[in-house]
Amino acid sequence: MKCPKCGEECHCDSVDVGVGVIHGPYGCPGCGWSEGSEYDLSEGQDPVDEKGGAIDQYGSYHPPGSSMSLAYRLARKFENDSQA
Numbered sequence: 001m002k003c004p005k006c007g008e009e010c011h012c013d014s015v016d017v018g019v020g021v022i023h024g025p026y027g028c029p030g031c032g033w034s035e036g037s038e039y040d041l042s043e044g045q046d047p048v049d050e051k052g053g054a055i056d057q058y059g060s061y062h063p064p065g066s067s068m069s070l071a072y073r074l075a076r077k078f079e080n081d082s083q084a
Helices: 067-083
Strands: 014-016 022-023
Touching: none
Parallel strands: none
Antiparallel strands: 014 022
């Protein structure tokens, strides 16, 4: 699937739960678009929640202290510092 916003190839996470496969929303690694509106980061939504965890465009939640939530928090800090 191609991203409707930037044209990059989109991906989705899936898991086999033994009786079938559950697929998450398609998400774009380039612009952050997601077919799940609550995970769409393409319009500048802050992925970090008040507890320090973070969502991604693929429908995953990264708990506080995980390497991904740390990466999102650092990216937010660098973005805020560069705008100052």
